[in-house]
Amino acid sequence: MKEILIATKNKGKVTDFRALFDKYGIEVISLADLAETIADIPETGSTFEENAVIKAEAIAKMLQMPVLADDSGLEVTALNNRPGIFSARYAGEEKNDQKNLHKVLTELEGVASDDRSARFVCALAVAEPGQETFVKRGVCEGVITAQPVGTHGFGYDPIFQPIGYDKTMAQLSTKEKNSISHRGNALEKLEEWLKLR
Ligand SMILES: O=c1nc[nH]c2c1ncn2[C@H]1C[C@H](O)[C@@H](COP(=O)(O)OP(=O)(O)OP(=O)(O)O)O1
Numbered sequence: 001m002k003e004i005l006i007a008t009k010n011k012g013k014v015t016d017f018r019a020l021f022d023k024y025g026i027e028v029i030s031l032a033d034l035a036e037t038i039a040d041i042p043e044t045g046s047t048f049e050e051n052a053v054i055k056a057e058a059i060a061k062m063l064q065m066p067v068l069a070d071d072s073g074l075e076v077t078a079l080n081n082r083p084g085i086f087s088a089r090y091a092g093e094e095k096n097d098q099k100n101l102h103k104v105l106t107e108l109e110g111v112a113s114d115d116r117s118a119r120f121v122c123a124l125a126v127a128e129p130g131q132e133t134f135v136k137r138g139v140c141e142g143v144i145t146a147q148p149v150g151t152h153g154f155g156y157d158p159i160f161q162p163i164g165y166d167k168t169m170a171q172l173s174t175k176e177k178n179s180i181s182h183r184g185n186a187l188e189k190l191e192e193w194l195k196l197r
């Protein structure tokens, strides 16, 4: 495989995937690189896996080519695992990363550091016309910080400190993040599929 289409409109995910696929020598193409404009696929599933499969199968059918889709988000234990699959629109339809992470911080006001555990979850689905779809989950455990710190990455990275680190995900380089992230972890589980193609 020389290139792979990632069925996402999220630039932060594309940056992560470019670095992840670099080591396989595979070029990443995103929906933003296509000449045609692809409408948003409604994420109507009730799990990350269902949503990843919905996105992958819809785009594979539309473009008649193999695609990889990512559905991911943040689960905060003290918030009964919210925002979960609603992470992108947690503070409103406009999908604003700053508003989303501040909503989480506000909801955790007064919650002690011991009770701020959280995890990033990523479901990756690969779909190909006429073939069985595969989906795998990756997880990265951590804690929610008191304030946003760091400028790298995207989404909730500035408030997420992975276990064993004294930095947030937004203070790590893309390479360091990928080596421990939910996304990197899920992609490792799809290596078999990648090698077959
Ligand atoms: O590594 C990450 N670091 C920080 N935040 C992250 C990460 N991975 C997912 N997230 C957050 C961002 C967004 O709030 C939600 C994904 O929502 P999700 O629907 O999968 O993506 P999206 O709507 O932005 O793009 P698309 O559906 O076109 O792939 O979780």
Ligand SMILES: [Mg+2]
Pocket: 043, 088
């Ligand atoms: Mg989405």
